Amino acid sequence: MDRIFQVEPSISSDDIEAVNNYISSGSWITENNLTLELENNIRNYLGREYAVAVPNGTIAIYLSLLSAGIKDGMKVAVPNLTMIATINAVLWANADPILVDVDESLCMSYEKLLELEGKIDCVIFVPLNGRTGEGEKIQKWCKENEIIFIEDSAHALGSNYELSKCGALGDLSILSFTPHKIITMGQGGMILTDDESLYDYLISIKTFNRSKEKSDWHEGFGLNFKITDLQAALGISQFEKLNFFVEKKLNTLKYYEENIHSNVLTIKPFKETEVPWFFDVEFDSKRIKDGFKEYLDKNGIETRDVYPALSSQKYLDEYKSDNLEYSENIYNKLLWLPSGNNISEEQLSFICETISKFK
Ligand SMILES: Cc1ncc(COP(=O)(O)O)c(C=O)c1O
Incomplete structure (x- = not known):
C-alpha cells in the first residue's frame, strides 16, 4: 500500500470545475463578487452579522486584535496549547500575551483563567481540534467582566458548543482555510463579528481605507488584506461540502x-x-x-x-x-x-x- 499521509487536502472534480469556470470567465481574478458570496455563505451558516475574508488565519487574529483596540502593553490571555499563530498575532499587535494552562479538553482552563481576574484586557479562546471545553463559560465570564473575547476557531468550522456553533461565539471569531483545515482555498482566513463598528474598521484597514466617493482618496491609514475571487471560487465549492x-x-x-x-x-x-x-x-x-x-x-x-x-x-x-x-x-x-x-x-x-x- 502507498504511504498514508497524516493529512492531505480533499479536492474533487467539482472544485476543479468551479476554479476552471471562474478562470475562464474573463474576470479580474482579484477580490470581488465571489468573495462576497463566500463571506455571505459562511456568515449565514454561523448566524453572524458580518464576515470579512482575509489572506490567512494569522492575519485574521491580528486584525481582530487591532479592531478591538488591543495595542501596546495590553494583556491578552492565550491558551498554552495552540498553534503558534495565536500568540504570534498577539506579539505582532505589540500586546503582552499571558499563557493560561489548558484542561483535559485541551482548551483553556476556566479555573486557571479566573486567577487572572482584573489583570487582562482580552481572551483568545481556541476550540482546539474541534473540542469546545469551557468556551461558553469563558465567553460569559468575559462578557460580565468587559473583557474582549476572541475565538480562534481555525480548527473548528462545523463543530459546536452546547448552545452555539464554533465561529459564532466571539466578539470576533476567526477561521482558517489552509489545505489541512476542514475546508480549504489554499490559504485564506475569515473574521466574523456582529459589531458594525468592528466590521467598518476591518473593511477600512483591509482596503487601503479608501474613500467611498473618490477612489484614490483615503479616509486614513489602510493596508491591503484582500484575497482573490480565484480562491473564493474554491472556497465556495468546498463550503458546499x-x-x-x-x-x-x-x-x-x-x-x-x-x-x-x-x-x-x-x-x-x-x-x-x-x-x-x-x-x-x-x-x-x-x-x-x-x-x-x-x-x-x-x-x-x-x-x-x-x-x-x-x-x-x-x-x-x-x-x-x-x-x-x-x-x-x-x-x-x-x-x-x-x-x-x-x-x-x-x-x-x-x-x-x-x-x-x-x-
Ligand atoms: C489554532 C490555529 N490558529 C490560527 C492558525 C493560523 O491560520 P493560518 O495558517 O491560516 O494563518 C492556525 C493554522 O494552522 C491554527 O491551527
Whole structure:
C-alpha cells in the first residue's frame, strides 16, 4: 500500500470545475463578487452579522486584535496549547500575551483563567481540534467582566458548543482555510463579528481605507488584506461540502474507535456536538509514544505530534510561568493519527490492523 499521509487536502472534480469556470470567465481574478458570496455563505451558516475574508488565519487574529483596540502593553490571555499563530498575532499587535494552562479538553482552563481576574484586557479562546471545553463559560465570564473575547476557531468550522456553533461565539471569531483545515482555498482566513463598528474598521484597514466617493482618496491609514475571487471560487465549492466533510470526520472517528484494539493507547473522546479536526491518541509515556510513531512510520503510516506547549518554545521563554504543567506534558503523550478527508476504508482498515498489532 502507498504511504498514508497524516493529512492531505480533499479536492474533487467539482472544485476543479468551479476554479476552471471562474478562470475562464474573463474576470479580474482579484477580490470581488465571489468573495462576497463566500463571506455571505459562511456568515449565514454561523448566524453572524458580518464576515470579512482575509489572506490567512494569522492575519485574521491580528486584525481582530487591532479592531478591538488591543495595542501596546495590553494583556491578552492565550491558551498554552495552540498553534503558534495565536500568540504570534498577539506579539505582532505589540500586546503582552499571558499563557493560561489548558484542561483535559485541551482548551483553556476556566479555573486557571479566573486567577487572572482584573489583570487582562482580552481572551483568545481556541476550540482546539474541534473540542469546545469551557468556551461558553469563558465567553460569559468575559462578557460580565468587559473583557474582549476572541475565538480562534481555525480548527473548528462545523463543530459546536452546547448552545452555539464554533465561529459564532466571539466578539470576533476567526477561521482558517489552509489545505489541512476542514475546508480549504489554499490559504485564506475569515473574521466574523456582529459589531458594525468592528466590521467598518476591518473593511477600512483591509482596503487601503479608501474613500467611498473618490477612489484614490483615503479616509486614513489602510493596508491591503484582500484575497482573490480565484480562491473564493474554491472556497465556495468546498463550503458546499462542509456537511459531507463533517460526516466523514465523524465516521472516521467511529471507525477508529471500533477497530483499534490496543492497551497501549486510548483514543481521546469527543462530545456528541463536537467534530474532530484530527484524531488524537494518548499514551502513558513519551517513550511509548515515540516507539509507536516510529513503528507506524516504518509501516508507511504518517502521524503528527501535537503542538508543543507555547511555553516550551525557546523564543517565548519570557512568558513562561510555574502554572502550565498540564499543557507542557501533553506533547509527551499525544499524537495525531491520519485524519484527512480523502482517507479510504481500505487505508483505515490497514491503519487499525497495524495499530492493533503494536505491543
Ligand atoms: C489554532 C490555529 N490558529 C490560527 C492558525 C493560523 O491560520 P493560518 O495558517 O491560516 O494563518 C492556525 C493554522 O494552522 C491554527 O491551527
